[in-house]
Amino acid sequence: MERYDIAIIGTGPAGLSAAVTAKIRNKTVLLLGSRDLSPKVVKAHAIQNYLGLPNITGAELGAAFQASLDSVGVAVTEDKITAAYNMGDYYALQGADAFYEASTLILATGMIPGKLLPGEEALLGRGVSYCATCDAALYRGKDVAVIGYSAKEEHEAAFLSEIAANVAYFPMYKEIENLPDSVKIITDRPKEITQADGRRQVVTGEGQYAYDGVFILRDSISPGQLVPGLELDGSHVKVDRTMATNLPGCFACGDVVGLPYQYIKSAGEGNVAALSAVQYLDMKKHSP
Numbered sequence: 508m509e510r511y512d513i514a515i516i517g518t519g520p521a522g523l524s525a526a527v528t529a530k531i532r533n534k535t536v537l538l539l540g541s542r543d544l545s546p547k548v549v550k551a552h553a554i555q556n557y558l559g560l561p562n563i564t565g566a567e568l569g570a571a572f573q574a575s576l577d578s579v580g581v582a583v584t585e586d587k588i589t590a591a592y593n594m595g596d597y598y599a600l601q602g603a604d605a606f607y608e609a610s611t612l613i614l615a616t617g618m619i620p621g622k623l624l625p626g627e628e629a630l631l632g633r634g635v636s637y638c639a640t641c642d643a644a645l646y647r648g649k650d651v652a653v654i655g656y657s658a659k660e661e662h663e664a665a666f667l668s669e670i671a672a673n674v675a676y677f678p679m680y681k682e683i684e685n686l687p688d689s690v691k692i693i694t695d696r697p698k699e700i701t702q703a704d705g706r707r708q709v710v711t712g713e714g715q716y717a718y719d720g721v722f723i724l725r726d727s728i729s730p731g732q733l734v735p736g737l738e739l740d741g742s743h744v745k746v747d748r749t750m751a752t753n754l755p756g757c758f759a760c761g762d763v764v765g766l767p768y769q770y771i772k773s774a775g776e777g778n779v780a781a782l783s784a785v786q787y788l789d790m791k792k793h794s795p
């Protein structure tokens with residue numbers, strides 16, 4: 508497996524800026540996220556405070572970011588990372604589609620809207636999963652629930668329905684786009700995940716539903732869940748002025764490290780995080 512110099516999780520301004528700088532500094536870069544970049548960029552109606560690009564739309568800013576990526580030859584690897592482990596000398600990343608390795612890691616995942624469901628964190632890995640591709644096989648012939656936060660997650664529920672005996676889908680958004688008939692849609696809003704009689708219970712305002720496994724699928728995962736051992740400051744990742752986290756070789760930038768939530772602040776921090784990762788790699792190369 509190829510071991511990249513720098514893996515970057517997130518394709519908003521922070522991650523893109525980090526990728527451009529790391530590539531210019533001659534490092535091998537794995538940029539993980541979406542080819543549509545960030546919805547917080549491309550869906551913005553009007554942006555007035557991005558230096559050098561006055562009065563543009565989010566779509567125009569997204570196109571300018573893409574042009575920067577193209578100019579240095581960085582392509583986005585479209586995958587959602589469900590866990591990143593500090594292996595001592597490198598980071599092992601588990602994606603929905605593949606595994607990856609990199610000597611350093613830059614977290615640029617933005618902020619998750621909303622809170623975790625009560626019980627979600629405690630039951631993670633014990634019947635609650637964030638990754639259908641990784642864990643579907645554990646539920647062959649069993650009953651599972653999928654709590655999906657956007658229509659993008661429907662294909663994961665469809666995939667699970669090929670393996671599990673029964674799949675129930677709780678949409679956390681308005682319009683279902685494309686689910687097979689084999690998936691049962693339940694429109695009650697989940698409020699909590701509990702455990703009883705060896706099964707996970709999805710508790711809603713209307714009642715309680717029991718399953719062998721519950722998949723909670725969002726665009727992003729809280730940073731503490733994503734990288735075990737990462738030190739947080741409230742809901743943000745704790746970093747110093749070089750954007751270094753408490754884990755050696757792991758840096759973070761953008762909204763995920765704190766307020767204010769702004770494009771240009773995120774891009775600036777992405778630049779700093781990349782230069783710090785480059786310095787870390789060079790230091791490691793020259794240390795005995």
Ligand SMILES: Cc1cc2nc3c(=O)[nH]c(=O)nc-3n(C[C@H](O)[C@H](O)[C@H](O)COP(=O)(O)OP(=O)(O)OC[C@H]3O[C@@H](n4cnc5c(N)ncnc54)[C@H](O)[C@@H]3O)c2cc1C
Pocket residue numbers: 516517518519520521522539540541544545546547548550551552553554555556586587588589615616617618726727728733760761762763767768769770771773
């Ligand atoms: C409607 C709207 C308008 C705004 N207008 C302005 C404005 O005019 N001016 C301004 O300065 N700011 C504005 N902002 C704020 C700005 O959008 C954010 O501060 C900025 O996008 C943060 O950049 P980021 O790179 O940190 O994160 P994001 O832009 O949130 O990007 C994070 C990316 O990481 C991806 N990701 C997350 N987790 C994973 C994972 N596990 N695996 C793979 N990929 C992952 C996400 O899908 C996303 O694409 C606006 C925000 C919104 C919502």
